[in-house]
Amino acid sequence: MRATAVRRTALAASAAALTLLATACGGSSDADGKDGKDGKGAAAGSSSVPKTPAKTLTADELGKAALTQGDVKDTKITPAGPADEVPAAGVKADKEECLPVAHAMYGVAQEGSAASVKRRVIDEPKADGKKKSLEELTEGGAEDALKDAFDLTSTFVALHSYEGATGADAFTALKKAAADCAGGFTVTVAGTPTKVVSVAEEKITGGDESAAWTVTSQDDGEKAPFKLVALRKGNTVATFFAFNLAAVGGGVTFEVPADVVAAQDGKLA
Template sequence: MRATAVRRTALAAAVASLTLLATACGGSDSDAKGDGGTSGAKDDASAKPAAVKALSSAELEKASLEQGDVAGHKISKTGPEDIAQPGDVTVDKKECEPIGFAFYGVKRGTPVGNAGRKVVEEPKKDESADPEDLLAGMLDMTSSLVTLASYDGDGAVKNMAELRESAAKCATGGFTLSMKGSKQKVTKLTEEKVTGGEEALAWRVQMGEGDEVAPFKLVSVRQGGTVATFFSFNLAKTGADADFERPTSVIDAQVAKLG
């Protein structure tokens, strides 16, 4: 890994880190998320919403991931410092607000309960004596913000439908997010196939422009009246053609705990 590549990686890491700090602003007991990415669930999942009673924040906490639930990952709770208020985030296109708010954990609809976790993949071990290779290995790990939001009635189904519609309208052309004055440009949304729960959506999200482009992953899964949202990035990935695997083990473990 050459010095130029290391500098580019470090730049991407800085951009991604700033975005994670912003996205971390939404996954605690005080705020909710209900967003995701591509469709790959049951075809009629949204056509026949079941009458459900929302889980409380306390119940969602019990259903949230804990340390030890996912091998090779460190899991911690989101705290009050991670909470974003709706007024903190603006999107330059109204139709892109649902998908844009998903990145930052901004509450949508009227969730009854909320819970959040930060999940970070442990660095891969590398016995190489090359400092640049060691740095690359330390950066090559996926971090995710996981949030749960529960809704009464068909609230969760509507949440997913709103997200799907927003992403379809904003897949091309781009839009700009502003988190407390810090702007992020979303240049492309690419739908990806995903399965899980009663309904699932997923996208590859391209943020940044020029040499500061980096990919992110957004996944939303509905299980009953609860929507689980996963927003992930990998610090080692940069460039328009860069990509990384979704944290499938994290998603599967969380959906399993939701029953």
């Protein structure tokens, strides 16, 4: 395998740590309540506070509305567990105004939340039946095969129900934070800092209001893009934080997980 392929393997290995940030370190398990602070939304969608506060879903109701296996084609969907818990106090940002974005990255709820439920949605590997032996793979073919193996998107989904008007407030707070922090900030979790170099608006639709961004981190000069989506439906706010290993260093381009967002939006109807 040539040098570029080896380099991509190393990048993918280092990206595995970022995958934990995006999917495994997202937050608490089902039936969480009032787990701290968070924000929702930024620069891609309207902000319309409901005239009459919507129903506040209980943990059981959120659980029924959360994604389950089979809701999104060609993915594996599992509940987040206790090992995924990251308390709000454990997420820090060097710029206070950026904290709602940092919280959303880890699925942490805004103050005023009543319950939370979280899921992991991971693309299933593509089975095309075209496996080749090492002897059959050219250098370029081996690199392409390696890239394809890592070309899987993993999305951490967090659903939070809120009391009163705090759901709409949480969404608005995230939108403002994303706009204010477009130039970047540093988020620290469990003593490990991650440099975010940009927060750029993306397009998304759904819910009563929705917004999306590409959040780009950088480590040793190598950039890794993440997709962050916020969707409010009534008094429930859902956040989606997605990552693709093969996208590290510009290897591939991956999109906002619109199919995951749409499936969750439908179940919140």
